[in-house]
Amino acid sequence: xxxxxxxxxxxxxxxxxxxxxxxxxxxxxxxxxxxxxxxxxxxxxxxxxxxxxxxxxxxxxxxxxxxxxxxxxxxxxxxxxxxxxxxxxxxxxxxxxxxxxxxxxxxxxxxxxxxxxxxxxxxxxxxxxxxxxxxxxxxxxxxxxxxxxxxxxxxxxxxxxxxxxxxxxxxxxxxxxxxxxxxxxxxxxxxxxxxxxxxxxxxxxxxxxxxxxxxxxxxxxxxxxxxxxxxxxxxxxxxxxxxxxxxxxxxxxxxxxxxxxxxxxxxxxxxxxxxxxxxxxxxxxxxxxxxxxxxxxxxxxxxxxxxxxxxxxxxxxxxxxxxxxxxxxxxxxxxxxxxxxxxxxxxxxxxxxxxxxxxxxxxxxxxxxxxxxxxxxxxxxxxxxxxxxxxxxxxxxxxxxxxxxxxxxxxxxxxxxxxxxx
Amino acid sequence: xxxxxxxxxxxxxxxxxxxxxxxxxxxxxxxxxxxxxxxxxxxxxxxxxxxxxxxxxxxxxxxxxxxxxxxxxxxxxxxxxxxxxxxxxxxxxxxxxxxxxxxxxxxxxxxxxxxxxxxxxxxxxxxxxxxxxxxxxxxxxxxxxxxxxxxxxxxxx
Numbered sequence: 310x311x312x313x314x315x316x317x318x319x320x321x322x323x324x325x326x327x328x329x330x331x332x333x334x335x336x337x338x339x340x341x342x343x344x345x346x347x348x349x350x351x352x353x354x355x356x357x358x359x360x361x362x363x364x365x366x367x368x369x370x371x372x373x374x375x376x377x378x379x380x381x382x383x384x385x386x387x388x389x390x391x392x393x394x395x396x397x398x399x400x401x402x403x404x405x406x407x408x409x410x411x412x413x414x415x416x417x418x419x420x421x422x423x424x425x426x427x428x429x430x431x432x433x434x435x436x437x438x439x440x441x442x443x444x445x446x447x448x449x450x451x452x453x454x455x456x457x458x459x460x461x462x463x464x465x466x467x468x469x470x471x472x473x474x475x476x477x478x479x480x481x482x483x484x485x486x487x488x489x490x491x492x493x494x495x496x497x498x499x500x501x502x503x504x505x506x507x508x509x510x511x512x513x514x515x516x517x518x519x520x521x522x523x524x525x526x527x528x529x530x531x532x533x534x535x536x537x538x539x540x541x542x543x544x545x546x547x548x549x550x551x552x553x554x555x556x557x558x559x560x561x562x563x564x565x566x567x568x569x570x571x572x573x574x575x576x577x578x579x580x581x582x583x584x585x586x587x588x589x590x591x592x593x594x595x596x597x598x599x600x601x602x603x604x605x606x607x608x609x610x611x612x613x614x615x616x617x618x619x620x621x622x623x624x625x626x627x628x629x630x631x632x633x634x635x636x637x638x639x640x641x642x643x644x645x646x647x648x649x650x651x652x653x654x655x656x657x658x659x660x661x662x663x664x665x666x667x668x669x670x671x672x673x674x675x676x677x678x679x680x681x682x683x684x685x686x687x688x689x690x691x692x693x694x695x696x697x698x699x700x701x702x703x704x705x706x707x708x709x710x711x712x713x714x715x716x717x718x719x720x721x722x723x724x725x726x727x728x729x730x731x
Numbered sequence: 732x733x734x735x736x737x738x739x740x741x742x743x744x745x746x747x748x749x750x751x752x753x754x755x756x757x758x759x760x761x762x763x764x765x766x767x768x769x770x771x772x773x774x775x776x777x778x779x780x781x782x783x784x785x786x787x788x789x790x791x792x793x794x795x796x797x798x799x800x801x802x803x804x805x806x807x808x809x810x811x812x813x814x815x816x817x818x819x820x821x822x823x824x825x826x827x828x829x830x831x832x833x834x835x836x837x838x839x840x841x842x843x844x845x846x847x848x849x850x851x852x853x854x855x856x857x858x859x860x861x862x863x864x865x866x867x868x869x870x871x872x873x874x875x876x877x878x879x880x881x882x883x884x885x886x887x888x
Binding site: 433491627643 | 756758759762763784793798800801815818820821822823825855857858859860861869870871
């Protein structure tokens with residue numbers, strides 16, 4: 310099977326620029342510099358490259374939102390704040406193929422007429438930030454970054470910027486505030502970042518994997534990339550499979566690979582020969598699926614049709630014998646911890662969800678608590694500046710809808726039938 | 732008691748200033764530098780960073796306390812942060828947290844009396860494919876078991 314990103318990831322030396330170039334690395338940048346910016350954007354549009362950070366917005370369309378007026382400098386910000394529980398793919402790209410990202414940034418920057426770019430990497434990724442810093446230094450030394458790149462007259466400065474521990478900074482406007490040295494509070498939109506973003510300049514924010522796909526698209530053409538996936542969802546995806554599977558890890562598979570096949574063929578099925586109980590398909594915020602729902606094409610549209618999302622490509626596998634109330638309680642602790650506190654429905658809602666799910670798990674649930682969870686969720690969705698509130702409500706709602714009997718049993722018996730253990 | 736960066740940290744701070752169109756963008760990197768230099772982000776460090784950046788200590792404190800990685804209080808020589816999120820929990824993190832608590836004799840949030848270890852619970856560290864995971868200072872340790880945790884911690888000088 311043809312791969313876009315991971316082809317040489319087994320080779321430790323691939324992170325070095327000479328080895329990367331030996332495999333044709335930076336040839337795409339050279340080619341891009343001979344194209345027009347519009348030509349590059351068209352190619353990315355043809356590729357049906359959808360944002361890999363979670364929202365799935367078409368990258369080429371997003372690029373088109375920058376104002377035509379070139380009087381203000383623009384900024385390209387790379388979202389490397391990988392924090393959605395269950396997601397660990399961008400870390401792989403940055404540690405095994407950092408030059409794919411650097412080259413993708415250089416090509417995108419040229420297409421967007423950007424001369425200043427930042428990789429905002431989550432603070433905990435100290436090692437990956439160091440690897441990226443080394444790759445950036447190598448690219449400067451080789452003339453792929455800096456002034457007059459490859460004699461084209463195009464200049465680009467790239468800086469790796471470390472976050473400091475806040476899930477919310479994966480949301481693009483929060484990330485922008487954080488990059489500016491502020492608390493990571495999301496901003497009201499409009500204005501959208503494409504008109505007023507980082508340092509009040511027109512800004513595009515793209516995910517690591519999204520940009521790392523760009524060199525391949527330029528080398529092989531957008532149509533070929535599109536053909537690897539399904540309609541409206543081109544290329545491959547890095548799918549991280551975690552939880553109770555025999556072979557957890559990141560798998561690069563064509564967009565639209567069957568979810569059941571991802572879990573059973575690629576990730577080797579459920580650990581210890583257990584039956585499957587549930588799957589969180591696209592990172593912790595995405596609505597949970599029952600085993601009879603996973604025979605589905607893992608692409609953005611097909612997942613939306615069954616009421617969930619492919620999100621950030623993080624498939625979390627939950628085995629038979631797991632207490633779903635306890636699993637939800639872990640997630641609700643997380644969202645309550647990570648709410649920035651700016652909007653009341655989220656600040657209060659995540660806190661109450663944590664409290665109510667926690668007390669049900671502890672055997673202290675009250676009659677009406679399940680209805681209260683659903684009512685809270687209704688009041689949290691679509692009512693806040695950013696989607697963190699929805700991100701907490703979606704799992705809560707779906708866990709209750711699909712595993713209601715477990716919640717009722719906890720309340721009825723006033724204890725956890727699983728003995729308060731995973 | 733006032734504090735100040737070493738010459739090397741000061742040079743790094745000056746280099747950072749050249750990378751951004753706005754001076755305040757160096758606040759997060761400067762706080763990382765301060766934590767590395769002084770061990771934690773003390774009140775004195777806040778005042779110092781505020782002076783360097785040219786803003787109020789209140790603004791720096793507001794930023795420093797928003798993010799989990801800045802330690803406003805001293806931590807042990809080794810800051811052990813174990814993930815308690817879903818992928819790690821499904822593979823036994825709760826049991827490992829209990830083991831760490833017993834082994835170190837401190838509850839999460841606590842520091843051993845000799846100042847060697849601080850134990851903290853972390854939210855998702857972005858390494859779910861190699862769960863359970865912990866971070867000790869800058870380094871990740873993956874696919875943890877009770878035995879591997881013992882071996883890792885016992886080896887630390």
